[in-house]
Amino acid sequence: MKLLIIGGTAFVGRALATEALAAGHTVTTFNRGRTGADVPGVEAVRGDRTAAADLAALVADRHWDAVVDTCGYVPRVVGASAAALSGHAGTYLFVSSVAAYLRKGPFDPLDGDETAPLHPCPADAGPDAGHYGMLKAGCERAVEELFTGRVHLLRPGAVVGPYEDTGLSAYWLRRFAGGGPVLAPGRPDAPLPLVDARDLARFALALAARGTEGGAWNVAGPRGLDYGAWLAACAAAAGGPQPVWVPDEFLLARGVRPWLDLPLWAPGASPERSVWGFSTERARAAGLVCRPAGETAADTWRWLEPLADVPQRPDQPAPALTRQAELSVLEAWSKEEGKQPQ
Secondary structure (H helix, E strand, O other), X not given: OEEXXXXXXXXXXXXXXXXXHHOXXXXXXXXXXXXXXXXXXXXXXXXXXXXXXXXXXXXXXXXXXXXXXXXXXXXXXHHHHHHHXXXXXXXXXXXXXXXXXXXXXXXXOOOEOOOOOEOOOOOOOOOOOOOHHHHHHHHHHHHHHXXXXXXXXXXXXXEEOOOOOOOOOHHHHHHHHOOOOOEEEOOOOOEOOOEEHHHHHHHXXXXXXXXXXXXXXXXXXXXXXXXXXXXHHHXXXXXXXXXXXXXXXXXXXXXXXXXXXXXXXOOOOOOOOOOOOEOOHHHHHOOOOOOOHHHHHHHHHHHHOOOOOOOOOOOOOOOOOOHHHHHHHHHHHHHHHHHOOO
């Protein structure tokens, strides 16, 4: 195939470019050239998707089998890209998120399949129209309304893997590498269907290549993966100790912030009540295949270990829990455990 990737140098976009080239596809990337180095073998076109002139120059006398939009966060901007590419690509794959589903709070349970309602955000919304999930929902509407052709809406949960720029696994890998004790939040059996960026990329390419019926696709990693298994994989990869699990209520009472201080922590999550309880059956039936969590953790650590600085998206700050604060909470929990009847 001839593919256009909007983005293509950081994390998911980089994984897409790498996997596409390995599969023998011809790849064009469109970006400003500010986030990272181009993947060797791509045709790199420099431009800003917010500039109408840059979009017009990109599409002039060109056609691709599919475009994959990996860095769309503002509906108005995504809509402009979708409109410009209509007639110049057969398929538009937009990387969205399960955060687009309507929920009252960020850690409320999420159940159902791709037909669940989305946040109410219009297709022409600007950057101040709401939070991340609301804007992703608006971006989806923009693509559906303004692109003429097949549309695939990929809704992953948390994405991890080499070149990660979200800190979701980098925090845990480096914490285990630094030695114990390591504070782990909530319950080890809380479901955590992470997806490796490379598996997400391969699934996107498979959808484009087969001309599969369009629509939305929930994407998650290995069946049955939970928080405990993921942290065990990180500990094994980085050579660290087993974690110390501390209950949600204890952490919240001490001001530890879900997700912002400890990545992937969703208070109240359990096998019966999961923030990640969305169905991925449609994607699995269409050929989604995910590698074991241990492979993802090991590959991510091989990439991460020699780096002095971890790549970090500006819109997603790095986990903020300091080592001193972590040890203070662990000490308090140890005293609390000692008071409990045996």
